[in-house]
Amino acid sequence: MFRSLRSSLSAFALAAAVALGGLGATAAPARADADDAARILGGIIALYAIGRAIEMSNDRNHPTRQYHVPAPHGRIAPAHCYVEFPARDGYFRGYSGPCLQHSVRHGLPDACARDYHTQHGRQTFYGARCMSQHGWQHEIGYGH
Incomplete structure (x- = not known):
């Protein structure tokens, strides 16, 4: 479940970054101030942090098991x-x-x-x- 959620979040983060980047490429002149840029950057960082938290939680819930296989x-x-x-x-x-x-x-x-x-x-x-x-x-x- 976490793997599909992690993939969905990664896809969402990518889509959000492309969409936000596309806003600046419109024909109208960009009128974003420093606050808008900070909000956009904060949103991208938040999405990345959520994805990493889910990934780390998934790793802790499923530890790698090592078994001794006799020769x-x-x-x-x-x-x-x-x-x-x-x-x-x-x-x-x-x-x-x-x-x-x-x-x-x-x-x-x-x-x-x-x-x-x-x-x-x-x-x-x-x-x-x-x-x-x-x-x-x-x-x-x-x-x-």
Whole structure:
């Protein structure tokens, strides 16, 4: 209901502005003084304020709801496997390969695997964005 009312008010405001603007374009010389101009401007501002008030009221009455949608086949990346570290090609955010392989054991997307040199030698890590694009979700839990 508010949406149609808001559209009607917007259309009305536009029509009023065009009509008021058209009054000044008549063949007769314009004889408006400062009071008339102030009334016209005040009317336009009032119409705009009414439209914004209705829009804001409508937004408050219908808050955006966010739902947690479980990943298909239970593909949840454990929070305790999440790591962040500076890398040569930028800042890495993702999951430790050994941790994931221990926790998940199968179904990890090979396309997301990247090898990095660490203090423990060469290790595989899985990029968080890539994992998300392959249907994995970050486990809601402690840490990150």
